[in-house]
Amino acid sequence: MFHNLIIYRIAPGWLPDLQAVEEALAKCPFLECGATQEKSLGWMPPRGEAHGALAESVAGQWMLRFMVESKTLPASVLARKVKEKADRIEKETGRKPGRKETKELKDEAKLDLLPMAFTKQCSMWVWIDTASRLLVLDTSSQGRADEVVTLLVESLPGLSVSLINTQTSPQAAMAHWLKEQEPPKGFTVDRECELKSASEEKSRVVYGRHPLDIEEVQAHIDAGKLPTKLAMTWDDRVSFLLTEGLQVKKLAFLDTVFEGKKADDGGFDTDVAIATGELGKLIPDLIEALGGEAESGVATAPHQ
Template sequence: MLFGKVKFYKINKDFPIDEQSLTNSLSKYLFQKIDRTQISTQGFVNPFSQYADKPVYGMSGAFMVCLREDSKPIPASAIKRKTNFRVRDLEKKKGEKATKEEKDDIKEQVTSEMVSQFPLDFVKTKHVNAIIFPKNNLLAIDTTSSKDCELIMAMLRTAIGTLPVIEFEADSMPTMVMTEWLRDSSSVPDSLELGHECQLKDESDEKGAVVACKNQELASDEIEAHLDAGKVVSMVAVEWNDSLRFKIKDDLTIVGVSYTDFLKERLKDDSGEGKAPEKFDAELAIAVENLRMLAPNILEMFS
Protein backbone atom coordinates (compact mmCIF):
# COMPACT_ATOMS: atom_id res chain seq x y z
CA MET A 1 0.00 0.00 0.00
CA LEU A 2 1.00 3.64 -0.42
CA PHE A 3 2.57 5.24 2.65
CA GLY A 4 2.75 2.22 4.92
CA LYS A 5 5.12 4.27 7.05
CA VAL A 6 5.35 8.04 7.29
CA LYS A 7 7.68 10.74 8.53
CA PHE A 8 6.10 14.20 8.64
CA TYR A 9 7.80 17.55 8.12
CA LYS A 10 6.34 21.01 8.57
CA ILE A 11 6.95 23.54 5.81
CA ASN A 12 7.69 26.55 7.97
CA LYS A 13 7.14 29.25 5.36
CA ASP A 14 4.48 29.93 2.76
CA PHE A 15 5.11 27.56 -0.13
CA PRO A 16 3.02 28.72 -3.11
CA ILE A 17 3.52 26.10 -5.79
CA ASP A 18 1.19 24.56 -8.34
CA GLU A 19 1.34 21.30 -10.24
CA GLN A 20 2.63 22.81 -13.47
CA SER A 21 5.46 24.81 -11.89
CA LEU A 22 6.48 21.81 -9.78
CA THR A 23 6.42 19.60 -12.89
CA ASN A 24 8.56 22.09 -14.80
CA SER A 25 11.12 22.22 -11.98
CA LEU A 26 11.35 18.45 -11.45
CA SER A 27 11.44 17.71 -15.19
CA LYS A 28 14.97 19.09 -15.27
CA TYR A 29 16.02 16.34 -12.86
CA LEU A 30 14.40 13.21 -14.28
CA PHE A 31 16.01 9.86 -13.55
CA GLN A 32 18.70 8.71 -15.97
CA LYS A 33 20.00 5.16 -16.07
CA ILE A 34 23.28 4.56 -14.30
CA ASP A 35 26.33 4.07 -16.49
CA ARG A 36 29.55 2.17 -15.90
CA THR A 37 31.44 5.18 -14.55
CA GLN A 38 28.83 6.13 -11.92
CA ILE A 39 28.55 4.65 -8.45
CA SER A 40 25.02 6.05 -8.05
CA THR A 41 22.44 8.20 -9.80
CA GLN A 42 19.21 9.85 -8.65
CA GLY A 43 16.28 11.47 -10.37
CA PHE A 44 12.51 11.88 -10.32
CA VAL A 45 10.16 9.38 -11.92
CA ASN A 46 6.40 9.13 -12.34
CA PRO A 47 4.96 7.95 -8.99
CA PHE A 48 2.57 5.52 -10.68
CA SER A 49 4.58 4.03 -13.52
CA GLN A 50 8.02 4.71 -11.98
CA TYR A 51 9.36 5.64 -15.40
CA ALA A 52 11.00 8.99 -16.06
CA ASP A 53 8.15 10.88 -17.69
CA LYS A 54 5.72 13.17 -15.81
CA PRO A 55 7.26 13.47 -12.31
CA VAL A 56 4.26 14.92 -10.44
CA TYR A 57 0.96 13.23 -9.61
CA GLY A 58 -1.63 15.71 -8.42
CA MET A 59 -4.52 14.81 -6.15
CA SER A 60 -6.92 17.18 -4.31
CA GLY A 61 -4.43 20.03 -4.09
CA ALA A 62 -1.58 17.75 -3.01
CA PHE A 63 1.33 16.58 -5.16
CA MET A 64 2.95 13.15 -4.99
CA VAL A 65 6.52 12.79 -6.22
CA CYS A 66 8.87 9.83 -6.40
CA LEU A 67 12.66 9.82 -6.34
CA ARG A 68 14.53 6.85 -7.76
CA GLU A 69 18.12 6.07 -6.81
CA ASP A 70 20.21 3.40 -8.50
CA SER A 71 23.48 2.50 -6.81
CA LYS A 72 26.28 -0.01 -6.99
CA PRO A 73 26.61 -1.60 -3.53
CA ILE A 74 30.36 -2.10 -3.54
CA PRO A 75 31.50 -3.12 -0.03
CA ALA A 76 33.96 -0.67 1.53
CA SER A 77 35.85 -3.69 2.86
CA ALA A 78 36.46 -4.91 -0.72
CA ILE A 79 37.87 -1.53 -1.75
CA LYS A 80 40.05 -1.42 1.36
CA ARG A 81 41.35 -4.96 0.83
CA LYS A 82 42.29 -4.37 -2.80
CA THR A 83 43.82 -0.97 -1.97
CA ASN A 84 45.98 -2.44 0.82
CA PHE A 85 47.23 -5.17 -1.53
CA ARG A 86 48.35 -2.62 -4.11
CA VAL A 87 49.89 -0.36 -1.46
CA ARG A 88 51.99 -3.28 -0.16
CA ASP A 89 53.03 -4.12 -3.71
CA LEU A 90 54.10 -0.51 -4.30
CA GLU A 91 56.05 -0.42 -1.03
CA LYS A 92 57.94 -3.59 -1.97
CA LYS A 93 58.98 -2.04 -5.26
CA LYS A 94 59.93 1.29 -3.64
CA GLY A 95 61.56 -0.19 -0.59
CA GLU A 96 59.85 2.40 1.60
CA LYS A 97 56.44 3.33 2.96
CA ALA A 98 53.88 4.76 0.55
CA THR A 99 52.92 8.38 1.12
CA LYS A 100 49.38 9.45 1.97
CA GLU A 101 49.00 10.92 -1.51
CA GLU A 102 50.06 7.62 -3.10
CA LYS A 103 47.61 5.68 -0.94
CA ASP A 104 44.79 8.08 -1.84
CA ASP A 105 45.61 7.79 -5.55
CA ILE A 106 45.59 3.99 -5.35
CA LYS A 107 42.28 3.97 -3.50
CA GLU A 108 40.75 6.28 -6.10
CA GLN A 109 42.02 4.05 -8.91
CA VAL A 110 40.71 0.89 -7.23
CA THR A 111 37.31 2.47 -6.62
CA SER A 112 37.06 3.64 -10.23
CA GLU A 113 37.94 0.17 -11.52
CA MET A 114 35.44 -1.60 -9.26
CA VAL A 115 32.68 0.85 -10.20
CA SER A 116 33.29 0.41 -13.93
CA GLN A 117 33.47 -3.39 -13.63
CA PHE A 118 30.37 -3.72 -11.44
CA PRO A 119 27.69 -5.90 -13.16
CA LEU A 120 24.75 -3.67 -14.05
CA ASP A 121 22.37 -6.57 -13.38
CA PHE A 122 23.22 -6.21 -9.68
CA VAL A 123 22.54 -2.48 -9.42
CA LYS A 124 20.37 -1.68 -6.37
CA THR A 125 17.22 0.35 -7.01
CA LYS A 126 15.36 2.36 -4.38
CA HIS A 127 12.23 4.52 -4.62
CA VAL A 128 11.30 7.21 -2.09
CA ASN A 129 7.77 8.62 -2.27
CA ALA A 130 6.58 11.93 -0.84
CA ILE A 131 3.43 14.04 -0.85
CA ILE A 132 3.62 17.83 -0.71
CA PHE A 133 0.59 19.62 0.78
CA PRO A 134 1.27 23.30 -0.12
CA LYS A 135 -1.90 24.70 1.44
CA ASN A 136 -1.30 22.76 4.66
CA ASN A 137 2.44 23.55 4.86
CA LEU A 138 3.07 19.83 5.13
CA LEU A 139 5.43 17.25 3.67
CA ALA A 140 4.87 13.52 4.18
CA ILE A 141 7.59 11.03 3.20
CA ASP A 142 6.96 7.31 2.82
CA THR A 143 9.90 6.16 4.94
CA THR A 144 11.24 6.37 8.47
CA SER A 145 14.86 6.51 7.28
CA SER A 146 16.39 9.93 7.96
CA LYS A 147 18.91 9.24 5.20
CA ASP A 148 16.18 8.63 2.61
CA CYS A 149 14.27 11.71 3.81
CA GLU A 150 17.36 13.85 3.36
CA LEU A 151 17.95 12.30 -0.06
CA ILE A 152 14.57 13.28 -1.51
CA MET A 153 14.48 16.66 0.27
CA ALA A 154 17.93 17.53 -1.09
CA MET A 155 16.78 16.71 -4.63
CA LEU A 156 13.61 18.75 -4.17
CA ARG A 157 15.64 21.72 -2.95
CA THR A 158 17.94 21.40 -5.96
CA ALA A 159 15.00 21.28 -8.34
CA ILE A 160 12.73 23.88 -6.72
CA GLY A 161 15.38 26.12 -5.22
CA THR A 162 14.02 25.97 -1.68
CA LEU A 163 12.20 23.66 0.71
CA PRO A 164 12.05 25.24 4.18
CA VAL A 165 11.07 22.31 6.38
CA ILE A 166 11.50 21.25 10.00
CA GLU A 167 10.79 17.91 11.62
CA PHE A 168 7.66 17.47 13.67
CA GLU A 169 8.37 18.30 17.31
CA ALA A 170 6.01 17.66 20.20
CA ASP A 171 5.31 20.17 22.95
CA SER A 172 5.25 17.30 25.45
CA MET A 173 7.54 14.28 25.64
CA PRO A 174 5.91 11.57 23.49
CA THR A 175 7.10 8.79 25.81
CA MET A 176 5.40 10.45 28.77
CA VAL A 177 2.17 11.07 26.84
CA MET A 178 1.96 7.49 25.53
CA THR A 179 2.81 6.10 28.96
CA GLU A 180 -0.11 8.04 30.42
CA TRP A 181 -2.39 6.53 27.76
CA LEU A 182 -1.59 3.09 29.15
CA ARG A 183 -1.88 4.18 32.77
CA ASP A 184 -5.18 6.02 32.36
CA SER A 185 -7.52 5.08 29.50
CA SER A 186 -9.42 8.35 29.93
CA SER A 187 -6.32 10.23 28.72
CA VAL A 188 -6.42 8.54 25.31
CA PRO A 189 -7.50 11.07 22.62
CA ASP A 190 -11.01 10.62 21.23
CA SER A 191 -9.60 9.95 17.76
CA LEU A 192 -7.59 6.94 19.02
CA GLU A 193 -8.30 3.44 20.19
CA LEU A 194 -5.38 1.53 21.67
CA GLY A 195 -4.36 -1.69 19.95
CA HIS A 196 -2.62 -4.75 21.34
CA GLU A 197 1.03 -3.96 20.80
CA CYS A 198 3.56 -1.68 22.44
CA GLN A 199 7.24 -1.28 23.21
CA LEU A 200 8.47 -0.31 26.65
CA LYS A 201 11.95 0.86 27.53
CA ASP A 202 13.95 1.71 30.60
CA GLU A 203 15.33 5.22 30.19
CA SER A 204 17.40 5.12 33.36
CA ASP A 205 20.53 4.40 31.30
CA GLU A 206 21.59 4.16 27.66
CA LYS A 207 21.55 0.35 27.72
CA GLY A 208 18.20 0.10 29.48
CA ALA A 209 15.97 -2.93 29.01
CA VAL A 210 13.45 -2.97 26.17
CA VAL A 211 10.24 -5.00 26.32
CA ALA A 212 8.24 -5.69 23.15
CA CYS A 213 4.61 -6.73 23.70
CA LYS A 214 2.44 -8.19 20.94
CA ASN A 215 -1.11 -9.53 21.06
CA GLN A 216 -1.22 -8.14 24.57
CA GLU A 217 -4.05 -6.41 26.38
CA LEU A 218 -2.43 -3.09 27.24
CA ALA A 219 -4.70 -2.42 30.21
CA SER A 220 -3.30 -5.40 32.10
CA ASP A 221 -1.47 -6.05 35.37
CA GLU A 222 1.59 -7.19 33.41
CA ILE A 223 1.92 -3.89 31.55
CA GLU A 224 1.18 -1.93 34.72
CA ALA A 225 4.00 -3.77 36.49
CA HIS A 226 6.48 -2.69 33.81
CA LEU A 227 5.29 0.92 34.08
CA ASP A 228 5.56 0.80 37.88
CA ALA A 229 9.12 -0.46 37.46
CA GLY A 230 9.98 2.76 35.65
CA LYS A 231 9.64 1.79 32.00
CA VAL A 232 8.06 4.20 29.53
CA VAL A 233 6.25 3.65 26.24
CA SER A 234 8.38 4.19 23.13
CA MET A 235 5.86 2.79 20.63
CA VAL A 236 2.18 1.90 20.77
CA ALA A 237 -0.30 0.46 18.27
CA VAL A 238 -3.51 2.42 17.72
CA GLU A 239 -6.54 2.71 15.49
CA TRP A 240 -7.12 6.27 14.35
CA ASN A 241 -10.41 7.86 13.36
CA ASP A 242 -11.96 4.47 12.46
CA SER A 243 -9.79 4.66 9.33
CA LEU A 244 -6.16 3.65 9.84
CA ARG A 245 -4.30 1.27 12.12
CA PHE A 246 -0.64 2.03 12.80
CA LYS A 247 2.06 2.29 15.44
CA ILE A 248 3.21 5.66 16.78
CA LYS A 249 6.87 5.89 17.73
CA ASP A 250 8.42 8.31 20.21
CA ASP A 251 9.91 10.38 17.36
CA LEU A 252 6.35 10.95 16.01
CA THR A 253 6.87 8.73 12.97
CA ILE A 254 4.22 6.16 12.18
CA VAL A 255 4.84 2.63 10.92
CA GLY A 256 2.86 -0.47 10.06
CA VAL A 257 -0.02 1.47 8.53
CA SER A 258 -3.02 -0.59 7.44
CA TYR A 259 -6.64 0.11 6.55
CA THR A 260 -9.64 -0.59 8.72
CA ASP A 261 -12.47 -2.62 7.18
CA PHE A 262 -14.24 0.64 6.38
CA LEU A 263 -11.37 1.89 4.21
CA LYS A 264 -10.85 -1.54 2.64
CA GLU A 265 -14.44 -1.46 1.42
CA ARG A 266 -14.05 2.10 0.18
CA LEU A 267 -10.87 1.17 -1.69
CA LYS A 268 -12.65 -1.77 -3.28
CA ASP A 269 -15.58 0.42 -4.37
CA ASP A 270 -13.39 3.26 -5.66
CA SER A 271 -11.06 0.94 -7.57
CA GLY A 272 -13.81 0.14 -10.06
CA GLU A 273 -12.77 -2.85 -12.13
CA GLY A 274 -9.58 -3.18 -10.12
CA LYS A 275 -7.25 -2.04 -12.88
CA ALA A 276 -3.89 -0.65 -11.78
CA PRO A 277 -4.51 3.05 -12.61
CA GLU A 278 -7.89 3.09 -10.86
CA LYS A 279 -6.48 1.31 -7.82
CA PHE A 280 -3.54 3.72 -7.62
CA ASP A 281 -5.88 6.72 -7.81
CA ALA A 282 -8.09 5.25 -5.08
CA GLU A 283 -5.13 4.51 -2.79
CA LEU A 284 -3.61 7.94 -3.34
CA ALA A 285 -6.94 9.62 -2.61
CA ILE A 286 -7.13 7.74 0.70
CA ALA A 287 -3.50 8.62 1.54
CA VAL A 288 -3.95 12.33 0.74
CA GLU A 289 -7.21 12.63 2.65
CA ASN A 290 -6.03 10.83 5.77
CA LEU A 291 -2.47 12.15 5.98
CA ARG A 292 -3.75 15.70 5.61
CA MET A 293 -5.93 15.19 8.71
CA LEU A 294 -3.56 12.92 10.64
CA ALA A 295 -0.53 15.22 10.68
CA PRO A 296 -2.07 18.09 12.71
CA ASN A 297 -3.92 15.56 14.87
CA ILE A 298 -0.61 13.96 15.89
CA LEU A 299 0.78 17.33 16.95
CA GLU A 300 -2.42 17.96 18.91
CA MET A 301 -2.13 14.59 20.69
CA PHE A 302 1.30 15.56 22.03
CA SER A 303 0.67 19.24 22.71
Protein backbone atom coordinates in the same frame (compact mmCIF):
# COMPACT_ATOMS: atom_id res chain seq x y z
CA MET B 1 1.34 3.36 -1.34
CA PHE B 2 2.59 4.75 1.98
CA HIS B 3 4.32 2.58 4.59
CA ASN B 4 5.96 5.21 6.81
CA LEU B 5 5.37 8.90 7.45
CA ILE B 6 7.65 11.77 8.40
CA ILE B 7 5.48 14.89 8.52
CA TYR B 8 6.45 18.52 7.96
CA ARG B 9 4.51 21.77 8.19
CA ILE B 10 4.92 24.11 5.21
CA ALA B 11 5.39 27.68 6.43
CA PRO B 12 3.13 30.45 5.11
CA GLY B 13 4.57 32.50 2.30
CA TRP B 14 5.21 29.80 -0.28
CA LEU B 15 2.87 30.12 -3.26
CA PRO B 16 2.18 26.63 -4.62
CA ASP B 17 2.55 26.42 -8.40
CA LEU B 18 2.45 22.93 -9.92
CA GLN B 19 4.12 24.02 -13.14
CA ALA B 20 6.94 25.72 -11.21
CA VAL B 21 7.45 22.54 -9.18
CA GLU B 22 7.56 20.48 -12.39
CA GLU B 23 10.19 22.78 -13.89
CA ALA B 24 12.27 22.71 -10.70
CA LEU B 25 12.22 18.91 -10.49
CA ALA B 26 13.14 18.62 -14.17
CA LYS B 27 16.52 20.13 -13.28
CA CYS B 28 17.32 17.06 -11.18
CA PRO B 29 15.88 14.00 -12.93
CA PHE B 30 16.85 10.55 -11.77
CA LEU B 31 19.47 8.90 -13.96
CA GLU B 32 20.92 5.46 -13.34
CA CYS B 33 24.48 5.31 -12.03
CA GLY B 34 27.23 5.48 -14.59
CA ALA B 35 29.83 2.70 -14.72
CA THR B 36 32.09 4.26 -12.08
CA GLN B 37 29.42 6.24 -10.18
CA GLU B 38 28.70 5.18 -6.58
CA LYS B 39 25.39 6.98 -6.08
CA SER B 40 22.73 8.74 -8.13
CA LEU B 41 19.58 10.49 -6.96
CA GLY B 42 16.78 12.54 -8.47
CA TRP B 43 13.11 12.71 -9.38
CA MET B 44 11.19 10.22 -11.49
CA PRO B 45 7.61 10.19 -12.86
CA PRO B 46 5.25 9.09 -10.05
CA ARG B 47 3.13 7.11 -12.52
CA GLY B 48 6.18 5.17 -13.64
CA GLU B 49 5.70 6.20 -17.27
CA ALA B 50 8.75 7.13 -19.32
CA HIS B 51 8.94 10.89 -19.93
CA GLY B 52 5.87 11.40 -17.70
CA ALA B 53 5.25 14.38 -15.45
CA LEU B 54 7.45 14.59 -12.35
CA ALA B 55 4.75 16.36 -10.31
CA GLU B 56 1.25 14.84 -10.45
CA SER B 57 -1.91 16.38 -9.02
CA VAL B 58 -4.75 14.04 -8.02
CA ALA B 59 -7.83 15.76 -6.60
CA GLY B 60 -5.60 18.66 -5.55
CA GLN B 61 -3.03 16.44 -3.83
CA TRP B 62 0.47 16.65 -5.31
CA MET B 63 2.57 13.51 -5.59
CA LEU B 64 6.29 13.31 -6.36
CA ARG B 65 8.65 10.33 -6.39
CA PHE B 66 12.28 10.47 -5.32
CA MET B 67 14.72 7.75 -6.36
CA VAL B 68 18.18 6.83 -5.10
CA GLU B 69 20.44 4.27 -6.72
CA SER B 70 23.66 3.17 -5.04
CA LYS B 71 26.40 0.66 -5.67
CA THR B 72 27.79 -1.41 -2.85
CA LEU B 73 31.31 -2.76 -2.71
CA PRO B 74 31.99 -5.31 0.07
CA ALA B 75 34.84 -4.02 2.22
CA SER B 76 36.66 -7.36 1.98
CA VAL B 77 36.60 -7.29 -1.83
CA LEU B 78 37.90 -3.72 -1.92
CA ALA B 79 40.63 -4.53 0.62
CA ARG B 80 41.73 -7.53 -1.43
CA LYS B 81 41.95 -5.45 -4.58
CA VAL B 82 44.01 -2.77 -2.79
CA LYS B 83 46.36 -5.45 -1.41
CA GLU B 84 46.85 -6.88 -4.90
CA LYS B 85 47.87 -3.46 -6.19
CA ALA B 86 50.15 -2.79 -3.21
CA ASP B 87 51.83 -6.20 -3.54
CA ARG B 88 52.47 -5.54 -7.23
CA ILE B 89 54.14 -2.19 -6.45
CA GLU B 90 56.27 -3.81 -3.72
CA LYS B 91 57.32 -6.61 -6.06
CA GLU B 92 58.21 -4.23 -8.89
CA THR B 93 59.92 -1.49 -6.83
CA GLY B 94 61.00 -3.24 -3.65
CA ARG B 95 59.13 -0.76 -1.43
CA LYS B 96 55.77 -0.71 0.32
CA PRO B 97 53.31 2.06 -0.67
CA GLY B 98 53.00 4.89 1.86
CA ARG B 99 49.79 6.14 3.42
CA LYS B 100 49.03 8.67 0.66
CA GLU B 101 49.78 6.19 -2.10
CA THR B 102 47.63 3.53 -0.39
CA LYS B 103 44.70 5.96 -0.36
CA GLU B 104 45.21 6.55 -4.09
CA LEU B 105 45.32 2.79 -4.63
CA LYS B 106 42.00 2.47 -2.78
CA ASP B 107 40.38 5.08 -5.03
CA GLU B 108 41.84 3.33 -8.07
CA ALA B 109 40.59 -0.07 -6.88
CA LYS B 110 37.13 1.36 -6.30
CA LEU B 111 36.99 2.65 -9.90
CA ASP B 112 38.07 -0.78 -11.13
CA LEU B 113 35.36 -2.57 -9.15
CA LEU B 114 32.36 -0.21 -9.45
CA PRO B 115 31.40 -1.33 -13.00
CA MET B 116 30.92 -4.85 -11.59
CA ALA B 117 29.15 -3.83 -8.37
CA PHE B 118 25.52 -4.66 -7.63
CA THR B 119 23.14 -1.71 -7.71
CA LYS B 120 20.32 -1.05 -5.26
CA GLN B 121 17.39 1.28 -5.92
CA CYS B 122 15.18 2.85 -3.26
CA SER B 123 12.26 5.16 -4.03
CA MET B 124 10.24 7.46 -1.80
CA TRP B 125 6.76 8.93 -2.22
CA VAL B 126 6.56 12.64 -1.48
CA TRP B 127 3.11 14.12 -0.87
CA ILE B 128 2.39 17.84 -0.80
CA ASP B 129 -1.01 18.85 0.59
CA THR B 130 -1.17 22.50 -0.42
CA ALA B 131 -4.51 23.17 1.29
CA SER B 132 -3.38 21.83 4.69
CA ARG B 133 0.23 22.98 4.14
CA LEU B 134 1.68 19.54 4.81
CA LEU B 135 4.73 17.86 3.31
CA VAL B 136 4.70 14.10 3.96
CA LEU B 137 7.56 11.74 3.13
CA ASP B 138 7.20 7.96 2.92
CA THR B 139 10.38 7.00 4.78
CA SER B 140 11.50 5.81 8.20
CA SER B 141 14.96 7.36 7.78
CA GLN B 142 15.34 10.91 9.07
CA GLY B 143 18.63 11.17 7.18
CA ARG B 144 16.97 10.30 3.88
CA ALA B 145 14.13 12.71 4.69
CA ASP B 146 16.64 15.51 5.36
CA GLU B 147 18.23 14.80 1.98
CA VAL B 148 14.92 15.19 0.15
CA VAL B 149 13.78 18.23 2.14
CA THR B 150 17.08 20.00 1.46
CA LEU B 151 16.73 19.32 -2.25
CA LEU B 152 13.14 20.64 -2.30
CA VAL B 153 13.91 23.75 -0.26
CA GLU B 154 16.88 24.61 -2.47
CA SER B 155 14.86 23.97 -5.66
CA LEU B 156 11.60 25.79 -4.80
CA PRO B 157 11.98 29.51 -4.04
CA GLY B 158 10.11 30.57 -0.91
CA LEU B 159 9.58 27.05 0.41
CA SER B 160 10.37 26.54 4.08
CA VAL B 161 9.28 23.62 6.25
CA SER B 162 9.61 22.30 9.78
CA LEU B 163 8.95 18.95 11.38
CA ILE B 164 5.55 18.87 13.04
CA ASN B 165 6.00 19.76 16.70
CA THR B 166 3.20 19.03 19.19
CA GLN B 167 2.33 20.53 22.56
CA THR B 168 2.64 17.12 24.21
CA SER B 169 5.57 14.93 23.26
CA PRO B 170 4.59 11.58 21.74
CA GLN B 171 6.53 9.82 24.51
CA ALA B 172 4.65 11.59 27.31
CA ALA B 173 1.32 11.02 25.56
CA MET B 174 1.99 7.32 24.95
CA ALA B 175 3.01 6.87 28.60
CA HIS B 176 -0.26 8.49 29.72
CA TRP B 177 -2.38 6.38 27.36
CA LEU B 178 -0.76 3.17 28.59
CA LYS B 179 -0.73 4.05 32.30
CA GLU B 180 -4.31 5.33 32.43
CA GLN B 181 -5.63 2.91 29.79
CA GLU B 182 -7.24 5.88 28.05
CA PRO B 183 -6.36 6.12 24.36
CA PRO B 184 -7.30 9.41 22.68
CA LYS B 185 -10.68 9.80 21.05
CA GLY B 186 -10.90 7.95 17.74
CA PHE B 187 -7.85 5.76 18.45
CA THR B 188 -7.27 2.37 20.00
CA VAL B 189 -4.07 0.96 21.47
CA ASP B 190 -3.02 -2.30 19.82
CA ARG B 191 -0.71 -5.13 20.89
CA GLU B 192 2.82 -3.87 20.26
CA CYS B 193 4.96 -1.58 22.39
CA GLU B 194 8.56 -0.81 23.29
CA LEU B 195 9.57 0.71 26.63
CA LYS B 196 13.06 2.03 27.40
CA SER B 197 14.72 3.18 30.57
CA ALA B 198 16.33 6.62 30.66
CA SER B 199 18.98 5.34 33.05
CA GLU B 200 22.52 4.47 32.06
CA GLU B 201 21.61 0.79 31.64
CA LYS B 202 19.18 1.72 28.82
CA SER B 203 17.14 -1.38 29.65
CA ARG B 204 14.41 -2.19 27.17
CA VAL B 205 11.16 -4.14 27.28
CA VAL B 206 9.37 -5.14 24.07
CA TYR B 207 5.82 -6.43 23.81
CA GLY B 208 4.69 -8.02 20.56
CA ARG B 209 1.24 -9.45 19.91
CA HIS B 210 0.58 -8.98 23.59
CA PRO B 211 -2.22 -7.18 25.45
CA LEU B 212 -0.95 -3.92 26.94
CA ASP B 213 -3.77 -3.29 29.43
CA ILE B 214 -1.89 -5.14 32.15
CA GLU B 215 -0.39 -4.02 35.48
CA GLU B 216 3.08 -5.09 34.31
CA VAL B 217 3.17 -2.36 31.66
CA GLN B 218 2.01 0.25 34.17
CA ALA B 219 4.67 -0.95 36.63
CA HIS B 220 7.38 -0.48 34.00
CA ILE B 221 6.21 3.10 33.43
CA ASP B 222 6.11 3.74 37.20
CA ALA B 223 9.68 2.44 37.34
CA GLY B 224 10.81 5.05 34.86
CA LYS B 225 10.62 3.25 31.52
CA LEU B 226 9.05 5.34 28.77
CA PRO B 227 7.42 4.18 25.54
CA THR B 228 9.41 4.67 22.35
CA LYS B 229 6.97 2.82 20.07
CA LEU B 230 3.28 2.06 20.35
CA ALA B 231 0.96 0.27 17.93
CA MET B 232 -2.36 2.05 17.39
CA THR B 233 -5.38 2.05 15.11
CA TRP B 234 -7.27 5.12 13.97
CA ASP B 235 -11.04 4.98 13.38
CA ASP B 236 -10.87 1.24 12.59
CA ARG B 237 -9.40 2.29 9.27
CA VAL B 238 -5.63 2.71 9.57
CA SER B 239 -3.18 0.87 11.82
CA PHE B 240 0.33 2.16 12.52
CA LEU B 241 3.25 2.28 14.93
CA LEU B 242 3.81 5.69 16.57
CA THR B 243 7.37 6.53 17.63
CA GLU B 244 8.75 8.93 20.22
CA GLY B 245 9.95 11.14 17.35
CA LEU B 246 6.43 11.48 15.90
CA GLN B 247 7.20 9.16 13.03
CA VAL B 248 4.47 6.85 11.78
CA LYS B 249 5.70 3.38 10.82
CA LYS B 250 4.16 0.08 9.66
CA LEU B 251 1.25 1.99 8.13
CA ALA B 252 -1.58 -0.28 6.94
CA PHE B 253 -4.99 0.54 5.52
CA LEU B 254 -7.62 -1.82 6.93
CA ASP B 255 -10.42 -3.55 5.05
CA THR B 256 -13.00 -0.92 6.02
CA VAL B 257 -11.14 1.58 3.81
CA PHE B 258 -11.82 -0.52 0.72
CA GLU B 259 -15.48 -1.35 1.38
CA GLY B 260 -17.57 -0.41 -1.62
CA LYS B 261 -14.53 -0.30 -3.91
CA LYS B 262 -14.58 -2.49 -7.00
CA ALA B 263 -11.75 -4.90 -7.71
CA ASP B 264 -10.89 -2.99 -10.89
CA ASP B 265 -10.75 0.38 -9.11
CA GLY B 266 -6.97 0.14 -8.73
CA GLY B 267 -4.43 2.39 -10.38
CA PHE B 268 -2.33 5.39 -9.48
CA ASP B 269 -5.18 7.91 -9.14
CA THR B 270 -7.26 5.59 -6.95
CA ASP B 271 -4.29 4.70 -4.76
CA VAL B 272 -3.43 8.38 -4.27
CA ALA B 273 -7.04 9.33 -3.57
CA ILE B 274 -7.44 6.58 -0.95
CA ALA B 275 -4.09 7.19 0.76
CA THR B 276 -4.30 10.98 0.91
CA GLY B 277 -8.00 10.87 1.80
CA GLU B 278 -7.40 8.67 4.84
CA LEU B 279 -4.11 10.24 5.93
CA GLY B 280 -5.50 13.73 5.43
CA LYS B 281 -7.89 12.95 8.30
CA LEU B 282 -5.57 10.80 10.41
CA ILE B 283 -2.74 13.34 10.64
CA PRO B 284 -4.79 16.22 12.13
CA ASP B 285 -6.49 13.79 14.54
CA LEU B 286 -3.08 12.54 15.66
CA ILE B 287 -1.81 16.10 16.13
CA GLU B 288 -4.91 16.90 18.19
CA ALA B 289 -4.39 13.75 20.29
CA LEU B 290 -0.92 15.11 21.11
CA GLY B 291 -2.30 18.40 22.40
CA GLY B 292 -2.26 20.33 19.13
CA GLU B 293 0.60 21.88 17.24
CA ALA B 294 3.33 23.89 18.93
CA GLU B 295 5.29 26.71 17.36
CA SER B 296 8.58 25.69 15.80
CA GLY B 297 11.29 27.02 13.56
CA VAL B 298 11.36 26.28 9.85
CA ALA B 299 14.03 24.94 7.56
CA THR B 300 14.91 27.29 4.76
CA ALA B 301 17.34 27.19 1.90
CA PRO B 302 20.85 28.29 2.85
CA HIS B 303 21.80 31.79 1.74
CA GLN B 304 23.83 31.86 -1.43
